[in-house]
Amino acid sequence: MDNRVAENVLGTLGAVCWSIQLLPQIIINYRRHDTEGLQGSMMLLWAVAGVPLGVYNIVEEFNIALRIQPQILTTLSLLTWAQCLYYGKKYRIMKCCVAVTSLLLLLGGIEAGLIFALRAAKVRGLEWPLVVMAVLSACLLAAGVLRHYWDIYVHRTVRGISFIFVGIDAAGDLFSLVSVLFGSTIDVLGIIIYGTELTLWVGIFICGGVFNLRPWIKERTEQRDGNLQDPVSLHPMPSSTSVFRTASGSEVMGRRPWQSS
Secondary structure, three states: HHHHHHHHHHHHHHHHHHOOOOHHHHHHHHHHHHOOOOOHHHHHHHHHHHHHHHHOOOOOOOOHHHHHHHHHHHHHHHHHHHHHHHHHHHHHHHHHHHHHHHHHHHHHHHHHHHHHHHHHHHOOOOOHHHHHHHHHHHHHHHHHHHHHHHHHHHHHOOOOOHHHHHHHHHHHHHHHHHHHOOOOOOHHHHHHHHHHHHHHHHHHHHHHHHHHHHHHHHHHHHHHHHHHOOOOOOOOOOHHHHHHOOOOOOHOOOOOOHHOO
């Protein structure tokens, strides 16, 4: 369905969500000074995924919001990856800055070159390079999230990842997905890209409910039931006879005169 207003509004909402999605995670990492459980490989895969996704969205001339979206994804992913290096692997901050800056320049250069190359290919009627970009970005995004699925399988819990981040990211995928549906033509590859990641995030929420929320509710219920059954805890106290102790009659009679005082 062709509705430019709806397409741009939803695309903008998706871009806004993707602009702030990693901020809760970055703030949590900073406050905890720890990234245990957060997969640095996921952040690196996402940063790389922003390149083919950006190429695809720009060459296909999606709305401006969807063109900016992958650039924000790459930048925030690299920033979060730097936190994994700094807090997790104890890299020096200068080393982290050099790594992030180098990757930003490298990935930016690759994306710019691919945009010019694929635009020329599109003019010549070659569509398969764009298909490769779309499939590659979808695979990298999915691989990043699947890295957390493996961690969940190993540890039987969802750890190190902010559910606020997951919710915002899922909302961004949903808005972007619907935005593509409102385009002048239905872009199947765009639907696959955003639909795949949305599905994986829903799975993370389900895992969180099973491995995190359900045990927490059970524990709270048991604590509440225990408090109702035993509202006052009485600790054993010494008896009054042991506290206010006096000598017994036998002890007095058994004393020698020189022992009395």
